[in-house]
Amino acid sequence: xxxxxxxxxxxxxxxxxxxxxxxxxxxxxxxxxxxxxxxxxxxxxxxxxxxxxxxxxxxxxxxxxxxxxxxxxxxxxxxxxxxxxxxxxxxxxxxxxxxxxxxxxxxxxxxxxxxxxxxxxxxxxxxxxxxxxxxxxxxxxxxxxxxxxxxxxxxxxxxxxxxxxxxxxxxxxxxxxxxxxxxxxxxxxxxxxxxxxxxxxxxxxxxxxxxxxxxxxxxxxxxxxxxxxxxxxxxxxxxxxxxxxxxxxxxxxxxxxxxxxxxxxxxxxxxxxxxxxxxxxxxxxxxxxxxxxxxxxxxxxxxxxxx
Numbered sequence: 001x002x003x004x005x006x007x008x009x010x011x012x013x014x015x016x017x018x019x020x021x022x023x024x025x026x027x028x029x030x031x032x033x034x035x036x037x038x039x040x041x042x043x044x045x046x047x048x049x050x051x052x053x054x055x056x057x058x059x060x061x062x063x064x065x066x067x068x069x070x071x072x073x074x075x076x077x078x079x080x081x082x083x084x085x086x087x088x089x090x091x092x093x094x095x096x097x098x099x100x101x102x103x104x105x106x107x108x109x110x111x112x113x114x115x116x117x118x119x120x121x122x123x124x125x126x127x128x129x130x131x132x133x134x135x136x137x138x139x140x141x142x143x144x145x146x147x148x149x150x151x152x153x154x155x156x157x158x159x160x161x162x163x164x165x166x167x168x169x170x171x172x173x174x175x176x177x178x179x180x181x182x183x184x185x186x187x188x189x190x191x192x193x194x195x196x197x198x199x200x201x202x203x204x205x206x207x208x209x210x211x212x213x214x215x216x217x218x219x220x221x222x223x224x225x226x227x228x229x230x231x232x233x234x235x236x237x238x239x240x241x242x243x244x245x246x247x248x249x250x251x252x253x254x255x256x257x258x259x260x261x262x263x264x265x266x267x268x269x270x271x272x273x274x275x276x277x278x279x280x281x282x283x284x285x286x287x288x289x290x291x292x293x294x295x296x297x298x299x300x301x302x303x304x305x306x307x
Contacts, residue, residue: 047292050292050295050296051292051295054295054296055295056294056295057295059231059234059236059237059252059255060231060234060236060237061227061230061231061233061234061237062229062230062231062233062234063230064226064229064230064233067104067105067106067226068104068105068106068107068225068226068229069106070106070207071207071209072106072209072210072229072233073106073107073108073205073207073208073209073210074106074107074108074208074209074210074211074212074225074229074307075107075108075109075110075154075186075204075205075208075210075211075212076095076098076102076107076108076109076110076212076214076220076225077109077110077111077112077178077179077182077211077212077213077214078091078094078095078110078111078112078213078214078215078216078218079112079113079175079178079179079213079215079216080111080112080113080114080216081113081114081115081116082113082114082115082116082126082129082130082133082157083116083129084129085129085132088129088132088133088136089136090216091111091216092111092133092136092137092139092140094216094217094218094219095109095111095140095153096140096144097219097220098214098220098225099140099144099152099153101220101221101222101223101224102220102222102223102224102225102226104225104226105146107225108151108152108153108154108204108205108208109152109153109154110153110154110155110156110182110204111133111137111154111155111156112156112158112178112179112182113130113133113155113156113157113158114157114158114160114170114171114174114178115129115130115160115171117160117166117168117169117170118160118168118169118170119168119169120169121159121160121162121169122160130157130197131198133155133157134155134197134198137153137154137155140152140153141153150205151205154204155197156178156181156182156185156194156202156204157194157195157197157202158171158172158177158178158181158192158193158194158195159171159193159195161193171193172193175304177193179211179213181193181194182204182211183211185202185203185204186204186208186211210228210229210232210307211307212225212228212306212307213304213305213306213307214305215304215305218259218305224257228255228257228307229307231255231307232252232255232307236251237251237252237255238251239251239252239253241253252298254302254306254307255306255307256300256302256303256305256306257305257306257307259303259305
């Protein structure tokens with residue numbers, strides 16, 4: 001259907017060009033150049049029609065008025081790179097902001113960090129950067145100590161491995177690898193590439209049920225995590241996994257909330273920002289919800305932020 005609509009749009013454009021007197025090789029060049037925008041227009045038209053006809057489905061959720069309960073414990077993680085002292089401090093500040101806007105008791109926070117890619121396994125600044133990150137996490141745990149003495153903030157840092165394809169020493173599988181190994185640690189694995197930090201082996205609290213992953217620049221409105229956990233915990237959303245097919249056949253194993261850009265407004269706006277960064281601009285996350293594939297098939301592309 002999208003191909004048919006795209007062809008129609010492109011044909012109309014070319015007819016208009018021919019009518020204006022353009023032909024020969026110029027017409028061929030315009031046809032090739034116009035294929036991509038015609039396809040984008042077709043996708044937007046078809047998706048818009050389907051969305052208006054069918055509409056998105058609002059998932060039920062638990063309100064969790066008393067907060068996140070122990071059996072619904074969650075961890076908020078930010079995959080990041082240790083690139084410099086100022087960058088580490090920004091990530092620690094962001095982690096603190098997430099806690100202050102979502103202060104539920106059964107919620108912990110973690111930085112999942114790697115060093116930058118390197119031609120050698122170790123770099124001269126590695127230990128210094130790791131120490132700064134560990135010191136910042138310890139400072140947050142002191143500032144926001146839990147009544148029972150358990151930790152609220154964690155740092156999971158991984159050593160570099162040699163990658164033949166990249167011809168470099170990198171953190172295994174980068175962001176995807178961080179989340180993969182976090183899940184293994186939560187399930188009790190002790191053979192990941194996460195390092196012991198100042199004598200403490202990589203570990204996380206037991207009983208964590210949900211993982212909320214954010215980008216380094218993501219902001220969480222007040223109470224967002226409680227609402228996400230409430231959606232996942234509702235009985236109608238419980239995932240049913242088919243081990244033979246290897247997929248979730250009912251319910252949801254992952255949810256992705258609406259993500260909108262946070263940009264300067266008014267006099268602080270630049271001409272570039274006003275031109276390109278609205279809800280119809282270049283940001284691929286602004287239109288992630290509602291998504292036709294999610295509305296029709298309850299499946300969609302994961303943009304790196306969700307539960």
